[in-house]
Amino acid sequence: MVESRTILIAGAGIGGLTAALALADRGFRVVVLEQATRLEPTGAGLQLSPNATRVLIGIGAAPKLSAVAVTPDVVRVRNAQGDDLARIPIGNAPQRYGAPYWVAHRGDLHSVLLELCATRPDIKLVLGARVDEYAVHANGVTVASAGPTVLGEFSGLVLIGADGVWSRVRARLFDDGPALAAGRTAWRTLLPAEAVAPEHRAPTVNLWLGRGAHLVHYPVRAGAMINLVAIAEDDEIVTGWSAPGLREEVLEHFPAHRWSATARDLLARPEQWLRWSLHGRPAARHWGRGPVTLLGDAVHPTLPFLAQGAAMAIEDAAVLADALARRPDAPQAALRDYESRRKARTAGIVRAARRNDLVYHLGQPAAALRDLAMRTIGGETVLARHDWVYEWQPPASFATPSPPTQGDGVG
Ligand SMILES: Cc1cc2nc3c(=O)[nH]c(=O)nc-3n(C[C@H](O)[C@H](O)[C@H](O)COP(=O)(O)OP(=O)(O)OC[C@H]3O[C@@H](n4cnc5c(N)ncnc54)[C@H](O)[C@@H]3O)c2cc1C
Numbered sequence: 001m002v003e004s005r006t007i008l009i010a011g012a013g014i015g016g017l018t019a020a021l022a023l024a025d026r027g028f029r030v031v032v033l034e035q036a037t038r039l040e041p042t043g044a045g046l047q048l049s050p051n052a053t054r055v056l057i058g059i060g061a062a063p064k065l066s067a068v069a070v071t072p073d074v075v076r077v078r079n080a081q082g083d084d085l086a087r088i089p090i091g092n093a094p095q096r097y098g099a100p101y102w103v104a105h106r107g108d109l110h111s112v113l114l115e116l117c118a119t120r121p122d123i124k125l126v127l128g129a130r131v132d133e134y135a136v137h138a139n140g141v142t143v144a145s146a147g148p149t150v151l152g153e154f155s156g157l158v159l160i161g162a163d164g165v166w167s168r169v170r171a172r173l174f175d176d177g178p179a180l181a182a183g184r185t186a187w188r189t190l191l192p193a194e195a196v197a198p199e200h201r202a203p204t205v206n207l208w209l210g211r212g213a214h215l216v217h218y219p220v221r222a223g224a225m226i227n228l229v230a231i232a233e234d235d236e237i238v239t240g241w242s243a244p245g246l247r248e249e250v251l252e253h254f255p256a257h258r259w260s261a262t263a264r265d266l267l268a269r270p271e272q273w274l275r276w277s278l279h280g281r282p283a284a285r286h287w288g289r290g291p292v293t294l295l296g297d298a299v300h301p302t303l304p305f306l307a308q309g310a311a312m313a314i315e316d317a318a319v320l321a322d323a324l325a326r327r328p329d330a331p332q333a334a335l336r337d338y339e340s341r342r343k344a345r346t347a348g349i350v351r352a353a354r355r356n357d358l359v360y361h362l363g364q365p366a367a368a369l370r371d372l373a374m375r376t377i378g379g380e381t382v383l384a385r386h387d388w389v390y391e392w393q394p395p396a397s398f399a400t401p402s403p404p405t406q407g408d409g410v411g
Contacts, residue, residue: 004157005027005028005029005157005328006028006029006030006031006155006156006157007023007028007029007030007031007156007157007158007160007324008030008031008033008141008143008154008155008156008158008159008160009030009031009032009033009159009160009162010033010131010143010159010160010161010162010163010167010168010169011032011033011034011035011131011161011162011163011164011167011296011298012032012034012036012039012114012125012127013110013162013163013164013296013297013313014046014106014109014110014113014296014310014313014314015162015295015296015297015310015313015314015316015317016032016034016160016162016163016295016296017032017110017113017114017116017117018055018056018059018113018313018314018317018318019160019162019295019316019317019320019321020032020117020120020123020125021059021060021061021113021116021117021120021123022055022058022059022317022318022320022321022322022398023320023321023324023325024120024122024123025059025321026321026322026324026325026397027325027328028122028321028324028325028328029122029124030122030123030124031124031126031154031156032117032123032124032125032126033126033129033130033131033143033145033150033154034125034126034127034128034129035128035129035130035131035148035163036127036128037127037128037148037149038127039110039114039127040107041105041106041107041108041110041111042106042107042110042241042242043105043106043107043110043188043241044105044106044188044189044190044220044227044228044229044274045103045104045105045106045188045190045216045218045220045227045229046103046104046105046106046109046307046310047101047102047103047205047218047307047311048069048101048102048103048104048109048310048311048314049090049093049101049307049308049311049389049390050093050097050098050099050100050101050390050391051097051099051311051315051389051390051391051392052310052311052314052315053099053100053101053102054098054099054392054393054394054398055314055315055317055318055394055398056109056314057099058318058394058397058398058399059116059398060116061109061112061113061116064112064115064116065102065104065108065109065112066100066102067222068104068105068108068112068220068221068222069102069103069104069108069220069222070102070103070104070203070218070219070220070222070223071091071100071101071102071203072090072091072101072103072203072204072205072218073089073090073091073202073203073204074087074088074089074090074091074204074205074379075087075088075090075204075205075206075207075379076088076204076205076206076207077207077208077209077374077379077382078206078207078208078209078260079208079209079210079367079371080208080209080210080211080213080254080258080259080260080263081258081259081260082208082260082262082263083371084375085209085371085374085375086374086375086377086378086379086382087379088379088380088382088383088386089379089380089383090205090383091203093390096383096390097390097391101390103205103218103219103220103227104220105190105220105221105225105227106310108220108221109310126145126150126154127149127150128147128148128149128150129145129147129149129150129152129154130145130146130147130148130168131143131144131145131146131159131161131163131168131169132144132145132146132168133146133172134159134169134172134292136290136291136292139155139157140155140156140157140158140291140331141155141156141157141158141159141290141291141292142154142155143155143156143159157291157331158291158292158293158324158331158332158335159291159292159293160292160293160294160295160320161173161292161293161294161295161298161299162294162295162296162298162313162317163298164296164297164298165179165279165297165298165301166178166179166239167294167297167298167299169292169294169298170294170298170299173288173289173292173294174284174286176284178279179279179280179281179301180279180280180281181235181237181277181278181279182277182278182279182280182303182357183233183234183235184231184232184233184234184277184278184303184357185231185232185234185236185238185245185275185276185277185278186229186230186231186275186276186277186278186304187229187230187231187232187245187249187250187273187274187275188227188228188229188273188274188275188276189227189228189270189272189273189274190220190221190225190226190227190228190270191225191226191228191269191270192224192225192226193219193223193224193225193226195226195269196226196266196269200217200226200266201219201223201226202219203218203219203223204218205218206218208259208263209359209360209361209362209367209370210254210258210259210361211258211361211362211363211364211367212232212233212253212361212363213230213231213232213233213253213254213361214230214231214232214360214361215228215229215230215231215254215263215266215267216228216229216231217229217266228266228267228270229304230250230253230254230267230273231278231304231305232253232254233253233361234253234277236277237277238275238276238277239277240276241274241276242274243274243275243276244272244273244274244275245273245274245275246273247267247268247270247271247273249275250267250273251264251267251268254267278303278304279301280301280302280303280350280354281300281301283300283343283346283347283350284299284300284343286339287299287339287342287343288335288336288339290332291331291332291335292335293320293335293338293339295313295316295317295320296312296313296316296317297309297313299316299346300312300346300347300349300350302346302349302350302353303350303353303354303356303357304353305353305354305356305357305360306349306352306353306356306389308349308353308389312346312349315342315345315392315394316338316342316346318394318395318398319338319341319342319394319395320335320338322394322395322397322398323335323337323338323341324338325397345392348388349389352389
């Protein structure tokens with residue numbers, strides 16, 4: 001029996017929970033099926049640019065999130081030797097884009113979304129429910145949960161596969177094979193702020209570019225922790241988000257003859273790293289069929305070279321909720337509308353992230369030209385080249401009162 005206006009979501013990640021909140025705000029009942037039996041604040045840092053924070057503010061996440069996020073002043077870009085290339089002034093995002101640029105621990109964002117879901121009687125979160133199969137019928141779709149805790153069936157008007165880069169819903173829809181390894185590994189870790197030099201505690205996103213590797217670090221947890229991500233060309237594949245990584249293997253990709261002592265000193269500090277193989281896919285022609293669609297990494301895994309993976313899942317969630325709210329009596333047409341509104345945007349972001357991959361990891365002599373070009377154009381112009389990413393507006397129903405301004409979240 002399908003309860004009218006019940007939406008099923010596979011996956012309680014960033015995209016799935018944002019969609020649940022946006023749908024509940026628009027009068028839908030939402031059942032979120034999550035394979036994990038416990039949701040812990042896992043992961044490391046995420047950058048949340050104005051196109052994403054606009055949506056997060058619109059679903060009511062700002063008060064809690066701004067208390068744990070950090071609002072950086074600039075993105076400071078350096079080459080591996082430590083020469084300054086550009087300072088991109090993202091601190092003025094509220095004035096320039098009408099929404100802040102935040103950096104946050106993924107676990108903090110996830111916890112805020114979970115807390116908001118818990119206050120909403122229309123959102124039911126079912127843990128230990130791995131979506132495995134579904135059947136389409138005249139009234140919508142029925143999903144079979146394959147455990148590990150919950151075995152059973154759930155029915156709804158539509159099913160949204162927000163089940164991440166290794167999406168089961170996508171496999172069931174299209175059988176188009178797994179996401180492709182990108183030949184890059186990200187090593188992630190967090191350090192207590194007091195364990196690093198004061199210059200690394202400033203509210204700055206630091207980006208270091210080197211041959212075959214780059215390094216990103218910024219404060220999270222209201223400034224209490226420093227998020228470090230080292231990404232390097234590497235063919236070894238691990239699945240999941242929590243495979244352990246070794247300090248020695250990280251340092252091997254950032255050798256002393258190429259990397260400044262400052263960068264290497266930072267990389268040598270953590271004892272524990274987590275490693276995660278990056279995956280991508282060519283842009284999908286189809287995102288769904290009948291009462292089933294996909295959202296976030298399940299449909300457009302995005303390399304983290306533009307810091308837009310989570311932002312795209314958040315944008316998807318806003319557009320999907322708007323599309324279903326506009327046509328609640330024609331949910332399948334609403335899903336096709338959502339897909340057509342998202343395809344070009346997400347394909348453009350995926351391509352731009354790939355281009356950054358090439359530029360970030362250049363060797364000499366091309367790297368010298370890149371460095372010269374960045375120094376010449378300067379941070380303001382680099383920011384202007386990202387306007388098309390950050391100016392994106394969610395549907396009008398997400399409009400909110402004035403957002404928190406710079407400094408609100410910095411501890
Ligand atoms: C544990 C974890 C840690 C991460 N850490 C980072 C990080 O440190 N930095 C970063 O930039 N990105 C990280 N990411 C990725 C980042 O969150 C996503 O790329 C981005 O937010 C897009 O979100 P999404 O909702 O599409 O997918 P995800 O956030 O990956 O969420 C997918 C969810 O679906 C669940 N799921 C998967 N298969 C099924 C199934 N068959 N049935 C039911 N549920 C299912 C997963 O358990 C997960 O909760 C992490 C993701 C996860 C899951």
